[in-house]
Amino acid sequence: MSHKAFRQLVKTVGFYGLVIIFMLPTVFVFYWMITLSLKPQVEAAGYPPSFFRFSVTFKGYVDVFAKNPFLLYTWNSLVVATGCTVLGLIVGLPCAYSIAHWRQQKLALTILAARIIPGISYLIPWYILFRNLKMVDTYQALILTHLVVGLPIIIWVMIGFFEDIPVELREAALIDGCTDYGAFWRVAVPLVKPGVVATGILSFIFSWNNFLFSVILAGRNTRTLPIAVFNMIGYEEINWGPLAAAATLITLPVIILTLIIQRHIVAGLTFGAVKG
Amino acid sequence: MPNQSDLVQRSVSGGEVLPMERFMRFAHRNARFIFPAPAVIAVALIIVYPVIYTGWMSLQEWFASSLTLPKFIAFANYKQILTGDPRFRDAFFRTLYFTLIAVSAETALGVAMALLFNREFWGRGLVRTLSILPMMATPTAISLVFVMMYHPTLGVMNYLVSLTGLSPFKWTYSSKTALYAIALVDVWEWTPLIMLIALAGLAALPKEPYESALIDGASNLQCFWYITLPLLRPTLIVAILFRSIDALKTFDIIFVMTQGGPSNSSETINILLFNQAFSYFNMGYASSMAVALFAIVMGACLILMKVRRVG
Numbered sequence: 001m002s003h004k005a006f007r008q009l010v011k012t013v014g015f016y017g018l019v020i021i022f023m024l025p026t027v028f029v030f031y032w033m034i035t036l037s038l039k040p041q042v043e044a045a046g047y048p049p050s051f052f053r054f055s056v057t058f059k060g061y062v063d064v065f066a067k068n069p070f071l072l073y074t075w076n077s078l079v080v081a082t083g084c085t086v087l088g089l090i091v092g093l094p095c096a097y098s099i100a101h102w103r104q105q106k107l108a109l110t111i112l113a114a115r116i117i118p119g120i121s122y123l124i125p126w127y128i129l130f131r132n133l134k135m136v137d138t139y140q141a142l143i144l145t146h147l148v149v150g151l152p153i154i155i156w157v158m159i160g161f162f163e164d165i166p167v168e169l170r171e172a173a174l175i176d177g178c179t180d181y182g183a184f185w186r187v188a189v190p191l192v193k194p195g196v197v198a199t200g201i202l203s204f205i206f207s208w209n210n211f212l213f214s215v216i217l218a219g220r221n222t223r224t225l226p227i228a229v230f231n232m233i234g235y236e237e238i239n240w241g242p243l244a245a246a247a248t249l250i251t252l253p254v255i256i257l258t259l260i261i262q263r264h265i266v267a268g269l270t271f272g273a274v275k276g
Numbered sequence: 277m278p279n280q281s282d283l284v285q286r287s288v289s290g291g292e293v294l295p296m297e298r299f300m301r302f303a304h305r306n307a308r309f310i311f312p313a314p315a316v317i318a319v320a321l322i323i324v325y326p327v328i329y330t331g332w333m334s335l336q337e338w339f340a341s342s343l344t345l346p347k348f349i350a351f352a353n354y355k356q357i358l359t360g361d362p363r364f365r366d367a368f369f370r371t372l373y374f375t376l377i378a379v380s381a382e383t384a385l386g387v388a389m390a391l392l393f394n395r396e397f398w399g400r401g402l403v404r405t406l407s408i409l410p411m412m413a414t415p416t417a418i419s420l421v422f423v424m425m426y427h428p429t430l431g432v433m434n435y436l437v438s439l440t441g442l443s444p445f446k447w448t449y450s451s452k453t454a455l456y457a458i459a460l461v462d463v464w465e466w467t468p469l470i471m472l473i474a475l476a477g478l479a480a481l482p483k484e485p486y487e488s489a490l491i492d493g494a495s496n497l498q499c500f501w502y503i504t505l506p507l508l509r510p511t512l513i514v515a516i517l518f519r520s521i522d523a524l525k526t527f528d529i530i531f532v533m534t535q536g537g538p539s540n541s542s543e544t545i546n547i548l549l550f551n552q553a554f555s556y557f558n559m560g561y562a563s564s565m566a567v568a569l570f571a572i573v574m575g576a577c578l579i580l581m582k583v584r585r586v587g
Binding site for chain 1: 340472531
């Protein structure tokens with residue numbers, strides 16, 4: 001091997017070594033979560049911990065469902081996240097269209113403010129309001145409040161998609177006798193379908209992950225998964241199998257959805273300021 | 277143009293304007309207001325109204341657990357926060373400190389990773405995909421995993437520490453290290469965001485300055501310091517802005533892992549305020565803290581925007 005080729009090899013190996021070092025923490029936490037959920041109690045809380053060689057059991061998963069109404073919690077999370085997303089799209093799509101076409105920048109900025117205002121400052125009035133209306137522990141209260149997380153994301157990311165539609169298309173539709181409503185529904189929306197899917201999934205994930213609003217406004221009947229898992233910490237102590245199993249069960253759908261729309265995540269997290 | 281069609285319509289309907297027609301015409305003319313109307317109503321209901329209510333409530337003294345009505349006390353809550361509440365003062369500096377260490381670490385690491393990954397290599401797509409997972413994974417679940425990893429005697433973190441020969445930490449279980457342990461989780465979650473934003477920024481940089489620098493014999497380090505960093509600055513400030521806004525408001529991971537403890541050592545404004553509102557039901561006082569937190573976040577935004585303009 002020539003001297004030059006050898007140096008090239010060292011460089012390549014060094015580079016991939018760095019890549020592995022930087023990516024290891026990310027992978028390890030997920031790896032540890034999944035392996036803990038599959039280990040029997042003795043090995044999960046064993047010291048020193050076993051990284052690769054351990055016996056596999058599904059007892060943790062069985063326990064999660066046996067000891068908690070975990071299906072109900074999953075259903076609750078599903079109802080709230082879907083409700084928030086559907087409502088967010090119905091309300092948000094026309095608004096994003098309007099901002100994109102009529103350049104309503106002030107409206108856009110007002111909605112951006114929702115990203116800056118601390119969530120907890122909504123929570124006090126909501127709590128008082130929903131308590132007076134006897135609406136604490138209802139899906140309606142949760143869906144409405146989760147809209148604060150979902151709606152701004154939907155609107156801001158969709159503005160970008162609607163802006164990418166050539167103006168001529170809308171004009172052509174109007175000349176052909178479409179109203180603005182027809183141009184929106186028959187021309188614009190079909191063109192931004194990928195965007196609708198991406199923002200819908202983003203809003204679903206944010207609602208699914210939400211802890212702050214649900215911890216106050218969800219009750220016995222509407223408790224969502226993050227709250228259920230939080231409550232498990234106290235009871236389970238170091239019975240780590242079920243805890244890790246619950247964490248894995250919550251995270252899995254999010255990971256699958258994230259992989260589907262990975263190109264749009266950065267745009268979503270930065271409100272379209274950065275197109276990843 | 278509308279007149280012509282109006283004429284046709286009118287002649288068909290015998291000179292009278294039907295209500296339906298009138299409605300259609302109204303809807304047509306005001307489309308730009310009708311399209312955003314549902315969202316505006318939703319925003320007014322779930323965002324504007326609560327914000328105004330919080331502002332109003334911050335001027336009252338009211339315990340939601342009692343039957344007495346709110347009492348107007350003007351700015352007494354704010355006076356108390358600013359001068360008479362050491363716990364708030366501690367929480368205030370803790371929040372700033374937490375944000376500072378977390379966001380600095382994320383920026384330094386994120387930029388380093390972006391520089392490393394800014395080339396074509398086998399596995400680049402996989403790196404990108406893996407990077408977005410920590411940001412999207414449910415924070416409650418991630419905190420739970422870290423709670424188990426941080427366990428002082430059985431946790432894997434102390435095992436890893438012991439491999440390096442250091443003595444074990446108590447992580448979130450000691451008032452000395454709790455805030456850093458939580459910041460580490462934040463760094464784990466959000467470094468990839470800064471990296472991805474920086475990568476997008478690097479991809480958009482022009483080639484010419486590097487070519488002329490190369491001719492002038494500049495070193496890699498000089499290129500980075502005098503060309504890359506200044507050009508990347510606007511992008512980085514956007515990234516830091518987003519991270520700072522969220523870091524100041526961090527709630528989930530702190531609440532799940534320590535709830536502000538041990539002995540208030542990880543109690544940020546958000547946690548203190550949450551407990552004031554929903555453990556003591558001290559709504560007026562908590563509202564004034566919410567307004568203060570909002571002011572702090574706004575202040576951070578304005579400072580960063582200014583820094584951006586100066587550059």
